[in-house]
Amino acid sequence: MTDRPSVLVVDDKENMRHLITRILGDAYQVRTAEDGGRALSLIQTQPFDVVVTDIRMPGADGFEVLKAVKQHAPTTEVILMTAYASVPKAVEAIKEGAYDYLPKPFDPDEASLVVARAVERKRLKEQAASLRRELEGIYSFQNIIGRSAPMRALYGLLERASQLDITVLITGETGTGKELVARAIHHDGPRKDRPFIAVNCGALPSELIESELFGHARGAFTGAVETKAGLFEAASGGTIFLDEIGELPLSVQVKLNRTLQDKEVRRVGDAVARCIDARVITATHRDLKAEVTAGRFREDLYYRLNVFPVHLPSLRERREDIPLLAMHFVQKAAKTYRQPVDGLEPDALRALTGYTWPGNVRQLENAIERAVAITTGSRVGPDALPPEVTGGQQGALPVDHLVKMPFREAVDLARDRASRDYLIALLREFGGNVTRAAERAGMERESLHRLLKRFGLRSDDFKESP
Structure with missing residues (x-):
């Protein structure tokens, strides 16, 4: 068994079959067929990633081979070769489902690159086709989706957290889905039929936060025309989610710490303590340990919240x-x-x-x-x-984004961005001519081709239309 991509080469000329086999080298499993009829038989009996076929052959021609491939194995890519290359022929072939075409005689590097791109395209098509099946719930927890190792580890934590009526602190960069995770913990646990109250602590005016969380008595302050229960009471029996907990003023942190300790609240302006039964889940994109050191977050509250920590990976940490x-x-x-x-x-x-x-x-x-x-x-x-x-006109990397990364990761990102911008400018300068671009860059053509493939660039996209 081998994981090398499989390629079928179809041409009635033996020297052409040998040439393409040599070009593809050891990177592919190559089978050959001397005519269209033989190719049709092979297509029916074994799978291929790519079929490279001549257009004009005795018996079944390249278009018949193309049609048969698309009927039997729609994801297999087909590249047509012809010594009678023309725009109408190329358009006709692509309309019929061909990936690309090669005019004879062709440059060996060009042929190798076209086949490599076709193999990659087939892989991506198959990957896209499998996504719908995977979305049936095999790789998810509640509404959280992912199959990477960091996410599978996260699912284990969330399953335990959901069944333990424990205070959870969710950390992670902005946009990683902290509220979604909090909701998943709630809906997978015994409180799922009770309220889930989400509060963005950073969005509440500082003068109203205490009243919103803990409630207030009538006349407690100007505008308090009636008694109001707070969100902790509203979440009774269920879960209260305090997002951006690092934004709470220190004065409110004191009262929150006492609420968590005593399991009761006192409304603003009221001396009566009311028992509460609300599970507490908090979240922040800040480093709360650093906030404690800086004096912006109470140490006692930090330890009371950080009972069951859950860290969400960034998307770049789970690209798959x-x-x-x-x-x-x-x-x-x-x-x-x-x-x-x-x-x-x-x-x-x-x-x-x-x-x-x-x-x-x-x-x-x-x-x-x-x-x-x-x-x-x-x-x-x-x-x-x-x-x-x-990749279009991305501009400079924002410093506030870079400083959130480890040094090595920030340098790698900046280097990749600069490399891609350089390659785009280089190809524009030489109109997609890889040979001249490689000379200017001071590297071999093959090395430049590998870079272009890595950054998803095609030299053809920079050539002027005929």
Whole structure:
């Protein structure tokens, strides 16, 4: 058994079959067929990742081979070769489902690159096709989606947290889904039929936070025309989720600490203590230990909240989840906007997985929602994605984003961005001529091809149309 991609080469000329076999080398499993009839037999009996076939052959020609491949194995990519290359022929072949075409004679590097791109396209198509099956719940906890190792570890923590009536502190970067996780813990636990009250501590005016959380008595302050129960009382029997807990003023932190300790609240302006039965889940994107050191967060409250810590990984730490999440958001947005969109084009999927997503899952969802809204076909293409995702005019990296990363990761990100920008400028300078671009860059053509593939760039996209 081998995991090398399989390629079928079909040509009635033996020297051409040998040439292509040598070009593909040891990187592929190569089978050959001397005519279309033999190719049709092989296609029926074994799978291929790519079929490279001549157009003009005795018996079944390249178009018949293409048709047979698409009927029997729709995800297999087909590349047509012809010594009679023309734009109409190329258009006809692509309309019939061919991935690309090679005019004879062709450059060996060009042939190798086209086959490599076709193999990658097939892999992405199969990956996209499997996402819908995976979204059936195999890789999820409640409404949280992911199959990466960090997410599988997270699911184990959440399952334990949901069954233990324990205070949970959720940490992670902005946009990682802290409220979604809090809701998942609540809805998977014994309190699921009781209220879930979410409070964004950073969004409440400082003068109203205490009243909102703990309630107030009539006449407790100007404007308190009637007695009001606080959100802790409203969450009785259920869960109260305090998001952005690091934004609480120190004065309110004191009262919250006492509430958690005594399991009771005193409304503002009222001496009567009222027992509460609300599970507390908190979340923050701040480093609370650093906040304690800086004197902005009470140490006793920190330890009372940090009973069961749960850290959410950033999206760049679980890149393999991006396709699954993207497909989920496509389905969600298509339903919301009643759009007939049911998937992602391979090039769009490649762009999504190659981007760093500083805004994490929230940014990904917003990008997909916009893309679905403006897509006119059945699949989201790269042109529907934001320019920063596809590499268009990204601009300088914001310092406030870089400082949130470890040094090595920030340097790698900056280097990758600069490398991609350089390659784009280089290809524009030489109109997609890889040979001249490689000379300017001071590297071998093969090395430049590998870089272009890594950054999802195609030299053809920079060539002037005939």
